[in-house]
Amino acid sequence: MKCPNCQKEMKHVIAESYHYLESGLDNVILRGIDVFQCPCGEEVVSIPSIDELHTLIGLRLVKKDSLLNGKEIRFLRKNIGVSAQKLAKQMGMDNATISRWENDKQRITKSHDLHLRLIYCNMKRIPPEEINHLIQEEFPKVQEAYKEIPPYVIPQTEWSKDKGHTCTS
Ligand SMILES: [Zn+2]
Numbered sequence: 047m048k049c050p051n052c053q054k055e056m057k058h059v060i061a062e063s064y065h066y067l068e069s070g071l072d073n074v075i076l077r078g079i080d081v082f083q084c085p086c087g088e089e090v091v092s093i094p095s096i097d098e099l100h101t102l103i104g105l106r107l108v109k110k111d112s113l114l115n116g117k118e119i120r121f122l123r124k125n126i127g128v129s130a131q132k133l134a135k136q137m138g139m140d141n142a143t144i145s146r147w148e149n150d151k152q153r154i155t156k157s158h159d160l161h162l163r164l165i166y167c168n169m170k171r172i173p174p175e176e177i178n179h180l181i182q183e184e185f186p187k188v189q190e191a192y193k194e195i196p197p198y199v200i201p202q203t204e205w206s207k208d209k210g211h212t213c214t215s
Pocket residue numbers: 049050051052053054084085086087088
């Protein structure tokens with residue numbers, strides 16, 4: 047791959063650990079991602095099958111055993127492609143509340159949190175038996191508290207079968 051900045055050939059490395067801040071979340075680490083680096087400082091990161099990756103992250107969040115934080119709420123909402131206004135209508139809330147949740151200015155209640163998870167699963171067409179399992183087994187374990195969860199480390203093989211690493215050197 048040529049550097050978009052200086053047109054030199056870039057060096058291809060496979061990142062052992064890539065902090066995926068572009069997700070909008072603080073604690074997602076990707077493993078095995080293709081990174082192209084140029085001596086000029088330019089770096090291009092190539093993440094395949096973003097949709098599959100985001101679904102994987104979303105499904106992890108709906109199983110979180112404590113309340114969703116603002117960034118997680120925003121991630122789930124964006125992943126199902128609904129505006130804050132639309133989500134507010136679907137949840138019987140006002141826009142301002144959704145915005146306060148997402149900006150960590152107000153904590154979501156457990157009831158609203160679980161409602162949001164169900165809307166997410168519905169929009170994602172999660173099979174009914176999996177939703178049933180969530181309701182029966184996972185939701186009762188959710189604590190009404192914010193908790194730091196450990197970094198979510200995801201090897202590329204978990205969401206993408208694309209092993210087409212094209213080494214350019
Ligand atoms: Zn360059």
